[in-house]
Amino acid sequence: MAEKPDKSNKLKARLPRGLADRGVAEIAATRRMVEQIRAVYERYGFEPVETPAFEYTDALGKFLPDQDRPNEGVFSFQDDDEQWLSLRYDLTAPLARYVAENFQNLPLPYRSYRFGWVFRNEKPGPGRFRQFMQFDADTVGSASSAADAEMCMMAADTMEKLGVPRGSYVVKVNNRKILDGVMESIDLDGDENAQKRLTVLRALDKYERLGIKGVKELLGPGRTDPSGDFTKGAGLKEKQIAPLLRFLRFGEIFSEIEQGEFEEIDTHFPNPFFNPPSSWDVEGNVDYGRMERKAAELKKVNPNGRVYDWSFNLDVLGRVALLFDMNDTLAQGLNELAEMEALFQSARYVDVVPSGESSPDDEDSDHVRISMDPSVVRGLEYYTGPVYEVELTFETKDEKGRSVRFGSVGGGGRYDGLVARFRGEPVPATGFSIGVSRLQAALTLIGKLDSKPAPGPVVVTVFDRDRIADYQKMATMLRDAGIRAELYLGNPKHSVGQQLKYADKRGSPCVVIQGGDEKAKGEVQIKDLTLGAELASMSKDRDEYKQKQAEAQFPVPEAKLVEGVRRVLDRHKVTWD
Numbered sequence: 001m002a003e004k005p006d007k008s009n010k011l012k013a014r015l016p017r018g019l020a021d022r023g024v025a026e027i028a029a030t031r032r033m034v035e036q037i038r039a040v041y042e043r044y045g046f047e048p049v050e051t052p053a054f055e056y057t058d059a060l061g062k063f064l065p066d067q068d069r070p071n072e073g074v075f076s077f078q079d080d081d082e083q084w085l086s087l088r089y090d091l092t093a094p095l096a097r098y099v100a101e102n103f104q105n106l107p108l109p110y111r112s113y114r115f116g117w118v119f120r121n122e123k124p125g126p127g128r129f130r131q132f133m134q135f136d137a138d139t140v141g142s143a144s145s146a147a148d149a150e151m152c153m154m155a156a157d158t159m160e161k162l163g164v165p166r167g168s169y170v171v172k173v174n175n176r177k178i179l180d181g182v183m184e185s186i187d188l189d190g191d192e193n194a195q196k197r198l199t200v201l202r203a204l205d206k207y208e209r210l211g212i213k214g215v216k217e218l219l220g221p222g223r224t225d226p227s228g229d230f231t232k233g234a235g236l237k238e239k240q241i242a243p244l245l246r247f248l249r250f251g252e253i254f255s256e257i258e259q260g261e262f263e264e265i266d267t268h269f270p271n272p273f274f275n276p277p278s279s280w281d282v283e284g285n286v287d288y289g290r291m292e293r294k295a296a297e298l299k300k301v302n303p304n305g306r307v308y309d310w311s312f313n314l315d316v317l318g319r320v321a322l323l324f325d326m327n328d329t330l331a332q333g334l335n336e337l338a339e340m341e342a343l344f345q346s347a348r349y350v351d352v353v354p355s356g357e358s359s360p361d362d363e364d365s366d367h368v369r370i371s372m373d374p375s376v377v378r379g380l381e382y383y384t385g386p387v388y389e390v391e392l393t394f395e396t397k398d399e400k401g402r403s404v405r406f407g408s409v410g411g412g413g414r415y416d417g418l419v420a421r422f423r424g425e426p427v428p429a430t431g432f433s434i435g436v437s438r439l440q441a442a443l444t445l446i447g448k449l450d451s452k453p454a455p456g457p458v459v460v461t462v463f464d465r466d467r468i469a470d471y472q473k474m475a476t477m478l479r480d481a482g483i484r485a486e487l488y489l490g491n492p493k494h495s496v497g498q499q500l501k502y503a504d505k506r507g508s509p510c511v512v513i514q515g516g517d518e519k520a521k522g523e524v525q526i527k528d529l530t531l532g533a534e535l536a537s538m539s540k541d542r543d544e545y546k547q548k549q550a551e552a553q554f555p556v557p558e559a560k561l562v563e564g565v566r567r568v569l570d571r572h573k574v575t576w577d
Helices: 024-043 092-101 145-161 176-185 191-204 207-219 238-248 250-258 288-297 312-323 328-346 436-445 465-480 496-506 516-521 529-535 543-552 558-571
Strands: 054-056 076-078 084-087 110-119 131-140 169-175 222-224 230-232 370-372 386-392 407-414 429-435 458-460 485-487 510-513 523-528 553-557
Touching (some): 024 131, 024 436, 145 328, 145 407, 145 429, 176 191, 191 238, 238 250, 250 312, 312 328, 312 370, 407 436, 465 485, 523 543, 529 543, 529 558
Parallel strands (some): 458 510
Antiparallel strands (some): 131 429, 510 523, 523 553
16 A cells, blocks of 8 residues: 655745735736837837846945945845855946946947846835836936936836826926935035935935824934834934925925915015026015025026026926025036926927916916926935936725825936946936836726736647647647647546636637547537637527537638638637737
């Protein structure tokens, strides 16, 4: 008597936390989505490049948000030559290494795109994974604001290519120099405050998740989360925290200014982009002294005295200039954004009102594609200039009927220091990244991405085990004709009925059957599984049933196998990408 296998030591199949398996439907949807993104990127002249999943740890650098130790946040190991390797945490740092290593052979500016999995060694949670897919595009070697503006316009075009209509997304734009300028005004400039600035940056980036109260705690002594874990704060004083919170609350303040509810006099002076400070009527203003001081403070904002056409975005930038204490860094950030806005206007990505005409009462939010938003921070430390995020503005329901708002599904910015780390000379660069996994979930929920798997292959059944070569020949005929085909390779004792159930599970449009009788006649039977499923729900007494029954399974000469299968495929419009 044979001994029973010992199952006490069998290995338990389990998926690691923070990771996910993906089935055929999700993979097919990703493929379709990626091809649409690729089409837009290539239309803008970007070309593909691939970098490996592993890089030397020092090449990746310490730029992750929420991490305070060099190797925390990444998966790392020490190679046999004692050098540390890490899985990439994004696609930008590896690109910087690639460009630096191949600098002499690349056309500059170098425009490339790449997509793939990235990895974060972080505590997993709802919607927070350790592995996720990104799709990036970058321009390396151009310091022009046009390169940054183009990224934003391409982001808008990509959303619309994926079926997200105007009014359901917005590309939010800011400049890291504006935040740097605000920090400079509260004495957080200089190398000695580098770590404190990084702590401030990470705190501000949590605004959407923690709100003003949580951010204020992180800017001050620190915050204890609901689990009891304490995060040490930046240790700022109240007078330092106030301008930073004003920075985050700019949207609310802007509304108060528009409604005449904000009392600070400076915010009611002329917008320096529509009315350059050099032309202000200072002497005619009741607040002569204050206006004169503000005009002098703003002399580096719009220094060429250009009179811009009105747009909501320039209205925002002008209010920022009036609201905060000005310095060279902040002024530079505002001027760069104004240059980008002029390009958006020229390419008709924003609505404008020619100078001299009245501005509208408010912006038509249903058609906003690109919006200046000072609250956009971006958590990665390496950004040095314009930064941008793509936000989905619609609200939808999940499978349980709960309200879901996806928020940011992509972002990027200028990172002029990454390639310079390798070359020791300035190399300007800007890029944009789509969070494929997050965007795919959103598009699937709103029905903009077909999540159905591609049709399965035509299954050639095995009626007679001794004639396996004949059945293999049929599968080969179909494949040679460009039709996906599979020879049934399951248990040889399985009946044709069991093989049909297998084909159903595979999503096969039809199966090929040849028993002894068909072989003697030189025929094969083709069974339409899609039509067969329809017949199961129809009344057998109807004429339509009898007609479809004849169509659901029919014989064809063996030499006409391909034509017979194509009849079924054409009937149901079956194609494989």
